[in-house]
Amino acid sequence: MTRRRALAASGVVAFLVLIAAAMTYLHDPPWIGSVTSGLRDWEQEPSGTRFRWASSHATFYVPSDRSTMTLSLEGVFGETDGRTGTIDITVDDRWLATFTLPDSEWIQRRLTIAGESTGRRYRRIDMRVRPTFGHRNLSVKLGEVALE
Amino acid sequence: MRSFTFRRALQWLVPHVLRHFILITAVLGVLSLAWIRIGLHGDPPIRADGYTYYVYLPSWLIFHDTTFDSVARDCCGGEFAVDTGIVRWPSTGRYVNVHPMGVAVLMLPFFVVADLLTRWSNLPRDGFSLYYQYAAALAGLVYVLAGLAILRGWLRRHFRPGIVLATLVVITFGTNLFHYGTFDATFSHAFSFCLIAALLSMTERWWEAPRWITSLTLGLVVGLMILTRHPNAMFAAFVPLYGVTSWHTLRANVSRLWARRAKLAGMFAVTAATVSPQLAIYHAATGHWIVSSYGSFGFTFDSPHFSGVLFSVQKGLFFWSPALLLAVAGVAVARGWARMLVLPTLLVMAADTYLIANWWDWQFGGSYGHRAFTDALSLAAVFMAAFFEWTARRQRVVPDVAVAAVLTTSLSIVQMIQYWLRLIPAQDTTWEQYRQLFLRFH
Numbered sequence: 181m182t183r184r185r186a187l188a189a190s191g192v193v194a195f196l197v198l199i200a201a202a203m204t205y206l207h208d209p210p211w212i213g214s215v216t217s218g219l220r221d222w223e224q225e226p227s228g229t230r231f232r233w234a235s236s237h238a239t240f241y242v243p244s245d246r247s248t249m250t251l252s253l254e255g256v257f258g259e260t261d262g263r264t265g266t267i268d269i270t271v272d273d274r275w276l277a278t279f280t281l282p283d284s285e286w287i288q289r290r291l292t293i294a295g296e297s298t299g300r301r302y303r304r305i306d307m308r309v310r311p312t313f314g315h316r317n318l319s320v321k322l323g324e325v326a327l328e
Numbered sequence: 329m330r331s332f333t334f335r336r337a338l339q340w341l342v343p344h345v346l347r348h349f350i351l352i353t354a355v356l357g358v359l360s361l362a363w364i365r366i367g368l369h370g371d372p373p374i375r376a377d378g379y380t381y382y383v384y385l386p387s388w389l390i391f392h393d394t395t396f397d398s399v400a401r402d403c404c405g406g407e408f409a410v411d412t413g414i415v416r417w418p419s420t421g422r423y424v425n426v427h428p429m430g431v432a433v434l435m436l437p438f439f440v441v442a443d444l445l446t447r448w449s450n451l452p453r454d455g456f457s458l459y460y461q462y463a464a465a466l467a468g469l470v471y472v473l474a475g476l477a478i479l480r481g482w483l484r485r486h487f488r489p490g491i492v493l494a495t496l497v498v499i500t501f502g503t504n505l506f507h508y509g510t511f512d513a514t515f516s517h518a519f520s521f522c523l524i525a526a527l528l529s530m531t532e533r534w535w536e537a538p539r540w541i542t543s544l545t546l547g548l549v550v551g552l553m554i555l556t557r558h559p560n561a562m563f564a565a566f567v568p569l570y571g572v573t574s575w576h577t578l579r580a581n582v583s584r585l586w587a588r589r590a591k592l593a594g595m596f597a598v599t600a601a602t603v604s605p606q607l608a609i610y611h612a613a614t615g616h617w618i619v620s621s622y623g624s625f626g627f628t629f630d631s632p633h634f635s636g637v638l639f640s641v642q643k644g645l646f647f648w649s650p651a652l653l654l655a656v657a658g659v660a661v662a663r664g665w666a667r668m669l670v671l672p673t674l675l676v677m678a679a680d681t682y683l684i685a686n687w688w689d690w691q692f693g694g695s696y697g698h699r700a701f702t703d704a705l706s707l708a709a710v711f712m713a714a715f716f717e718w719t720a721r722r723q724r725v726v727p728d729v730a731v732a733a734v735l736t737t738s739l740s741i742v743q744m745i746q747y748w749l750r751l752i753p754a755q756d757t758t759w760e761q762y763r764q765l766f767l768r769f770h
Contacts, residue, residue: 208449236402272450308402313405
């Protein structure tokens with residue numbers, strides 16, 4: 181094997197090792213716990229409750245060693261007619277719960293998230309809400325998620 | 329040992345920098361993307377026009393839906409906001425996207441990788457989470473780089489390395505091209521720039537040797553060009569007009585085209601096949617094969633804004649990219665091969681400018697410089713190179729032209745950064761604002 185070929189072969193091996201390392205890292209990245217989507221910045225109610233507005237599809241992560249989570253939610257579905265909304269919760273794309281959300285009223289819903297282990301550090305929680313309103317498609321305030 | 333001279337250093341440096349120009353630009357592009365997103369806390373790459381160009385991909389490949397209804401349900405509670413540019417067609421109630429699908433088609437490989445990585449990392453598979461955003465931005469940068477690589481190869485056939493390098497630097501950084509490969513990389517302009525560069529380069533090869541593969545690929549490029557931005561169909565006129573300088577050469581081209589009619593028909597067939605999915609989508613959504621997706625908005629042919637689009641402080645092409653005046657000078661002094669492109673360029677650019685100046689929003693919304701002209705920068709590059717070549721033959725004017733090129737390019741870079749810092753307004757800039765902000769970073 182010439183020196184040039186040896187160099188090329190080493191380069192290919194190094195590249196494959198790099199890709200394998202990157203893929204291993206990305207399978208369970210430590211930063212994913214802080215990833216959210218469909219949630220706006222934190223705000224505070226006059227009562228002191230911290231919350232984030234959720235759009236029709238919001239995602240956040242919870243540590244996989246926790247077995248229950250308590251969601252604090254307030255639906256804002258049009259304050260004049262008091263209609264309700266519906267919220268679907270999935271964990272790692274598996275259905276967990278569907279429930280009705282009253283209008284303009286904070287509720288707390290305790291959900292058991294224990295199930296098949298994915299072998300990852302975090303589990304993905306998706307919330308799908310309908311209906312939503314306005315330019316930013318908002319209708320639900322999500323308070324701090326309590327985990328046990 | 330030979331003594332060091334500036335000339336000798338340049339002779340060594342120019343071919344090396346030219347060879348690695350794309351790599352250097354790629355590194356600068358990736359660093360800029362990171363700075364914009366992390367350092368400047370910029371908006372996600374898929375936004376504004378970029379959203380409507382891109383939204384076909386999640387709709388087709390994640391939700392398996394060509395109507396956009398599923399995306400609307402997932403992102404927006406069932407209805408897109410009016411200002412997204414995806415509106416319900418009055419007579420059918422179905423969604424019509426103001427922007428065609430070409431950018432999405434060109435982004436497809438990047439989207440597929442992002443989608444696989446999203447599943448791998450367990451990120452939300454909604455088409456807009458982390459990897460999708462970066463993949464879409466990277467796609468725009470890669471197409472600008474590909475366009476520059478094509479342009480470099482094309483110019484290298486006709487100009488010396490020093491002239492090609494100077495041209496590439498000024499076209500990339502002295503105009504808004506780099507901006508549309510980084511800050512607004514998901515807009516259509518990076519993609520159209522690449523396609524028009526490919527069209528021009530391949531047209532030359534087709535006239536030299538009309539092989540079937542060249543003919544069919546040229547048909548594909550024209551199809552993608554139309555699919556990316558419909559008015560860019562006019563650039564296809566370069567195929568029949570290539571090298572036309574007089575009635576005599578026009579007649580010669582016509583007879584040569586007739587002799588190549590089979591390949592021309594093949595080219596046209598590929599173009600039609602490429603464009604047909606877009607027509608099918610229009611038909612499914614509106615009941616018509618050809619529609620104005622902008623609805624009541626469109627061209628206002630009674631009040632063109634020529635001075636606005638070319639010279640105004642709001643969005644004037646030459647006001648925000650004065651380096652392009654070097655290309656205008658190149659049109660006047662072009663010789664040889666470049667001279668053969670003068671007439672087709674003037675015809676096509678006159679038609680393009682006419683359409684841009686008559687568009688209802690002649691500023692083209694929020695943008696750095698006039699983005700409607702970004703697509704055709706490869707054409708400007710030919711005449712900029714022609715001007716640099718003319719200059720190189722006149723040593724007396726070299727310093728003046730070099731100073732002009734450096735100053736206009738530097739000014740463009742400064743103003744681009746000002747735009748990234750949100751100092752320069754996205755549109756409707758006034759002379760007073762411009763004067764106050766001139767060369768300021770705070």
